[in-house]
Amino acid sequence: MNIADIATKDYAQVDADERLGKVRSVFEQDNPKGIVVTNDGDYEGIITERQLLQSHVEDDAKANVLTRSNVPQVNREDGVREVARMLVEGDTKVAPVFEHGDLWGVITDNAILNAVLDNLDVLTVDQIHTEEVVTLREDDTLGKAINHLRENAISRLPVVNDNGKLTGIITTHDIADFAVRKMDRQRTGDRRGDTERMLDLPVYDAMNSPVQTISAEASVRDAVERMFENDFGGLVVTPDDNDEFVAGILTKTDVLRALTYTEEESMDVQITNIGLLDGISREAVRESITEVADKYKDMQVHHAHVRFTEHKERMRGTPLIYCQIRLRTNRGQIAGSGEGYGSKTAFRVAVDKLERNVLELKGIRADEEYKGQLLRKLNEL
CATH class of the missing domain: 3.30.160.100 (Ribosome hibernation promotion factor-like)
Structure with a gap:
């Protein structure tokens, strides 16, 4: 199967001079994996949602400030296995697709996983999930959560109580949503002070609960279908006989990696x-x-x-x-x-x-x- 069979010409696009405020609104309205950035019609790069969430750049800055030009460029005739490797090694969920040197469309991790879904029955979660997991306590601060996410280059953290039992999960998206809601309610006063106070809040206030989990013995197909149904990028893996404790994490990137x-x-x-x-x-x-x-x-x-x-x-x-x-x-x-x-x-x-x-x-x-x-x-x- 070639990428030409599953790539799409339907993608979000902004000019390099566009304000980041407009870029944020595109992510909020259309929820794309990434936005193509062009300069006078020529391809410049990609802005991913994770970049935007982790940056401290003001909304008045231009899109080219956050544009990633090193995202791997895919040819329409490339195979699925090779493109899966390119996405993983490029640390991206979306990549531009070219035909004869011209931008043709984009390919996403979801498109690849959907195309190979029927073949994922042969794998179990236990075979490909990540066992080493960074967790948080319910009373850990949002500031600590952000530091863990950045230092470990991950996008989600399971939250456990004092007994080590799974009680929630917090992602970069959860933190961004929580910050926006807090700022909307606090439109007056010192914004820096508001931010500092927010970082001191416990993760319990922003985490998602209950948590969607998957057992280690489940098929990878079941796991990916659950991710699609709930629009999740990953699931907490639990022991086969107990869904209260964390055995690992399975993400879409883990599945892409297995394809390679x-x-x-x-x-x-x-x-x-x-x-x-x-x-x-x-x-x-x-x-x-x-x-x-x-x-x-x-x-x-x-x-x-x-x-x-x-x-x-x-x-x-x-x-x-x-x-x-x-x-x-x-x-x-x-x-x-x-x-x-x-x-x-x-x-x-x-x-x-x-x-x-x-x-x-x-x-x-x-x-x-x-x-x-x-x-x-x-x-x-």
């Missing part, structure tokens, strides 16, 4: 925000992760995902980069993360942490085997 898995002999490594990769090649990334994985011979890596996130802080012009490496293996998921100035440094720190975690897992496994042997010997007495 290959059966190659060499490890499949996927890099999100590949444009930040500087001073190190994809092959060097693959070799470093393979070297770490080989230190635990009983562990087979099915898939490796490396994510780079750029922070505003810089040193001599080099940005501070956060790197997270996640391995999906026959021993479960293993991760390592770290930050440094430049992607090469950040990756090395993350690899070191990953190696420590792999060796720790190896030690735990060895301890379990030793305990098992000891128990067997005791039972023979």
Whole structure:
């Protein structure tokens, strides 16, 4: 199946000189995945809703201030698997589609997932969901929620009570909606003071409850259909026998990533925000992760995902980069993360942490085997 079969020419578009206030209104009225930005009719880039929600740019600024020019550009004849990889590695839910060098339309994550929906019965949620989950307590502040969302480059956070039971979920969209409602009710006074007071409010005031969940044993098709029905970008994954506790998160991006898995002999490594990769090649990334994985011979890596996130802080012009490496293996998921100035440094720190975690897992496994042997010997007495 080619992207030509599922891409659309129906998309939102604004000029690069348009006010961001108008861009916000387009998102509110039409709810697009992203808005195409043009300059005198020529393609300039994309503005995504997440960019707009996470920015502090005033409404009077021009659209080109937030325009992403590094969004991957898709050809109408590209295959679904390759485009799914491009969306994941470009960290975007929408991409422009070109034909003979001219902008033809756009492709979204929803369009791809809808096209392959019938084939998702072969996967279970447990096979592809993310196990490592950042959670919040009900009395944590909105400011803390925003920091977690930015630092971890995620869009949703499960909320738990003092007993660790799932009571709600908060997303970037929830926070933006809550802020707009608060500002509408507080049209007078010091806006900076209002904002600071809002950031001190507990997440309980803005979270969604009850939470839509999916069990780990459910099919990925069931999960995606539920996301479509409720217009969700992800679902909280719960243990098969208990929907009160958090076992992980499944997002549309996780499903797209699964579409790109290959059966190659060499490890499949996927890099999100590949444009930040500087001073190190994809092959060097693959070799470093393979070297770490080989230190635990009983562990087979099915898939490796490396994510780079750029922070505003810089040193001599080099940005501070956060790197997270996640391995999906026959021993479960293993991760390592770290930050440094430049992607090469950040990756090395993350690899070191990953190696420590792999060796720790190896030690735990060895301890379990030793305990098992000891128990067997005791039972023979």
